[in-house]
Amino acid sequence: MRAVWCGFVLGVIGLQQQAALPSMMGWCVLALAWLLGVAVAVKAWTIVRRRARVSVDARRWAHAGWGALIFAAACSGFGYAAWRAELRLAVALPAAWESRDIEVSGYVVGLPSRDKIASRFLFEVESASAPIVRFPKTIQLVWVARDTPPPVLEPGSRWRLPVRLKRSHSTANFGVRDGEATLLARNVRATGYVSVPEHALLLAGNASGIGVTINRWRAAIRARIDVVLADAPHRGIVIALAIGAQDAVSTADWASMRNTGTNHLIAISGLHIGLVAGFAAWFAGSLWRRSAFVGRYWPLRVPAQKIAALGGALFAVFHAALAGFNVPAQRALWMLAIAALAFVGGRRLASSVVFAWALGLVLLTDPWAVLSPGFWLSFCAVAAILFAVSGPRRRVRLPHDPDAAPVHPLRRAWQRCSNAFARYVHDSTHIQLAVTIALAPLTLYWFSQIPLIGPVANAFAIPWMSLLVTPVVLAGAVLPMPLDAWAFQVADGLLRIQSVVLHWLATPTWAVWHLPRPGPWALVCATAGVAWCLAPRGWPLRWAGPIAWLPLLLPPPSGPPHGAFRLTALDIGQGNSVLVETAHHALLFDAGPGPESTHAGERVVVPFLQAQGVTALDALMVSHEDSDHAGGAPAVLDGVEVRQLLASLPQRHALWAQARKVGAERVQCAAGQRWQWDGVDFTILWPDERRLRANPNDQCCVLRIRTAGRTGHAGHGYAANPTPALTALLAADIEAPIERTLLARDPDALRAQVLLVPHHGSRTSSTEPFLDTIDPLIAIFQVGYRNRFRHPHPGVFARYEARHIELTRSDTDGAVRIEASGTTLSLERYRDTHRRYWMDR
Known part of the structure; x- marks a missing residue:
């Protein structure tokens, strides 16, 4: 199954690099290629079953079968992504209706953003005055302030709006992310603005549904944070940690965290969801074990460990929903759900199997996730951790001396605590170093810089954010007034301390290394170097892995010749x-x-x-x-x-x-x-x-x-x-x-x-x-x-x-x-x- 999902992912990635979708001839070639791969795989496995599995010939056919299976899965991924793209691109605003007055009715979706100039929001269209057969279902609108500020738009509120739209279009530049791909991934097939705000009409009755309800909760939490923190410098980070909305994060905070390599902590990622799921699992298991206090003996019927796993997974779903189901949250959610279901079913899955299933399911739901930095940074970080800890662990057993004097219990407890702390520091350092090495090429590709101070900054910021800031923010999100205000204020105070430390760490000129965006071959070489360097203990010449990073350090493309x-x-x-x-x-x-x-x-x-x-x-x-x-x-x-x-x-x-x-x-x-x-x-x-x-x-x-x-x-x-x-x-x-x-x-x-x-x-x-x-x-x-x-x-x-x-x-x-x-x-x-x-x- 791991091989199948890997092939599927390769096919999806290949489709997103194409200049055009397959024509009828292309679909026929793709179908023939898929049939050929399946036929070779079936033939190979038939031969392997007939012959001795240990023979050289059988091993060759097994390798051929796995290669054919991966090839067929890649064709399936390519075809699936192309089919999804055809369906999505079939809905578009005709060019003749661009910049023309259209009246649309529908409701606000997602979480609108608002400033002094305008409100920006997604709008789900239920009906439109334009006689267009396949009118875009989701449009992105801007409500610009004129004589009066734009209204506060609530998720699910229904409006009739006069708008002027244009087709989904964005800027296109060398080395800069493609905005049109982002719009396509969000299924936004038209953008525009409210042309005559005076004629906008709020309709009776709000939209309903689970998504709308969750977005209302998110909007309520955001409004409460805005009231409590008002002009606090780190209000945007508190909002991002609570509901996953990053539009309010200040430019200064972005710059500080980007230059220290800690900007991943702003997003509700696997680290935060894992923390919440772990706490929920402990809470659910504790309640289940104590059911005897209410005259029930539920652990005798269902073990508390299984209830804890299900409780953690269910609460992770809720937390991921509050985060807006971004790609890192989806990855963490799928991994937790698969692991929990396997545990409840009495099966034990390898970490690589859970990882492969999460990778495939994310792309199955959203084939355009591969175009976002969050996809690569999240999955590559987890892959680096799994790969780095996959080798045999070194165990040291102290010799037992029967003639030695007995150790005092307090001293023995102190030794155990100190040894546990030393192991924690060693493992944390190992994992942090592995993630830093693995993400350096990707950070350079997406952001054209490598924060050299990143390992030190993360060693401080990860436990600070995970153990202090995030729990306080989440407590504020669930506590009633006025307790929530105290929690949000404490979180802002902790972020002030963190900001001072990160600013001090980013002050040296060498803290950030700016390099040009690497090309594809430099990335391939760097990936091989990362894998070689992070290989398990005993892998030959691990010290030579960084040599493959040398293409990343090449000077920027040469300028024109002298006189040009x-x-x-x-x-x-x-x-x-x-x-x-x-x-x-x-x-x-x-x-x-x-x-x-x-x-x-x-x-x-x-x-x-x-x-x-x-x-x-x-x-x-x-x-x-x-x-x-x-x-x-x-x-x-x-x-x-x-x-x-x-x-x-x-x-x-x-x-x-x-x-x-x-x-x-x-x-x-x-x-x-x-x-x-x-x-x-x-x-x-x-x-x-x-x-x-x-x-x-x-x-x-x-x-x-x-x-x-x-x-x-x-x-x-x-x-x-x-x-x-x-x-x-x-x-x-x-x-x-x-x-x-x-x-x-x-x-x-x-x-x-x-x-x-x-x-x-x-x-x-x-x-x-x-x-x-x-x-x-x-x-x-x-x-x-x-x-x-x-x-x-x-x-x-x-x-x-x-x-x-x-x-x-x-x-x-x-x-x-x-x-x-x-x-x-x-x-x-x-x-x-x-x-x-x-x-x-």
Whole structure:
């Protein structure tokens, strides 16, 4: 059965890497492959039964049979995941109904999140005014505050809402998690907002069901914590430990726990569920054993151990439900349930069998779980523990001396306690070291860093959270008022102490090791090294295991050659963010929107820079103060080292103070500034520092990037003329008046092969004389999918098409990467080279 589940998991993982779902021919090939695997397995086992099992020939056929069985199981997993994907993708909002007014009726599901700006929630649609046959059943909505704050939405409350929807779409960037996959895993097939909040109507009667009831309990606990802790700094962690909702965890807490490798303690994982299940099992068993006090002798009929196992498993179900059934909670729940059922049935299952069943059942219920970090971190941590403790344990037996003097009972008790404590410390250290080693490659892959201080931080934080904070939080969740308030306040006080310790541990510069995101072969080598290093005692050359980790330590991908540049235009929704790299330098032009919109700075830009191995920016250029350009800059200043802030911002802007705080040089952007990096010239063409304008768009920094070569211009096509330099022009949000000014000043300075389209293609920019003068080969439109500004304007987009310019759009192509080297421009679109079957579906 372990082999079957392993094959099934491999098939599910393989499907999630496909660019398209199987066609009819693909299904036929898959069915034939499955039949072939089953036939070979049956034939192999038939031969093994007929011949002696100990013969060499029989062993070969047995191995062939197991391989065929795993192959058939992989085909089954691939087909099952593809079938589930076909069913889910068949329900979608038609493109013709995007951004149109629709009235939907239904109820709130899950646990809504709310701040001063908006409420975000999932909505289960019962009926819709649009005549769509298969209308999305679950949609994700935002209720934006206008004149009055958005209402407090209760799980299960039924509403009639006017909404505007769009198909499930998210940003797509190199080295950053795919948001569309997350939406698909949650079965969210459309997203949107409440278009006319004044017309929203609360309907009579609430939805019913077990899920709704549990979510109401979760909402009530959260509301109570909000009242008790109010503005307490660690209120978000208390909420996360109580009900599994992590949206209220502060940025400071996330940073501290991520840099110390303790962020797994925020989630309700197997550690917490195991703790709760253990306490529930002890409580249920104790009550059962004491049934004689009420005149019953139940242990004579059913052993108390079995009641304890069932009680622990049942309470684990309840606790996992409060956690929202996240992947780590599902893993712990399945393992506990399988082990409890086996124990009650009088069977003893190996740990690997329980692990394999839990792994298969998680993917059977949710084939998209493999796309989340929690799946890999949770299951790999448990696998590392089981593998590390699987070897023979060393036992030391002291010689018995019959002539020795008798030992005092107190001394004997002290020796037993000290030996037990020493064994506990030894086993805990062994397990913690095994988990740290096993998760290091995965932590590097998902978060581009390895917290070197992690083992020390976890040695303090795990018992602190498990033995003190978590029990107090859970007690607060079940105690009545005002006892719950005392419990939550005590938990916040304990978290304050923990925060001080973790902050002190994360202070040294060496505490966190930032590395670029490893490739697949580096991960395979690291996995082999982990398995070799954690092998049981007696395995040969265990000390050589870390040698396989060397590919993880390779330097980041080399930059372009000397005299060339690489330009990566990120997909950050509506806004600008472009990374410009030369051989040894990096410049970030704008940082996208911030907390007021999509949090692109911390959600996309910083993870992208870390995944690419860009730990320091030689310059951060903020073109102007509009939020879709400057909103993400604070997150960049906090997330990576910035040596210079070059910006066109008012002196009062908060970014200047933040740049001073992090030690970055501060320079006001002005026309005429020039510098050279690695044979590439950088020139600022605008703004004119002598003119102060009220419109921020008129003060935009316009940056020209040019390789070495004689001035001139190439014709259309990707192969440029050998004589001219290759040039990129980043025009930010300039509009027609500034375009005319630049044309009048120096038309030759504007000629470029690559153009970041001014003002996202608005109708107030990209005038025809401006385009004719630049005559670009490639034009980059950084626009949000179905953005409210309707950028790019159809007429402006038609101007570019009429000139046969190679056009890229972040809303359809994702991030784009352009490299100007020698005499050639190369263009890569993310959604072409990293396509998955759910994109644009």
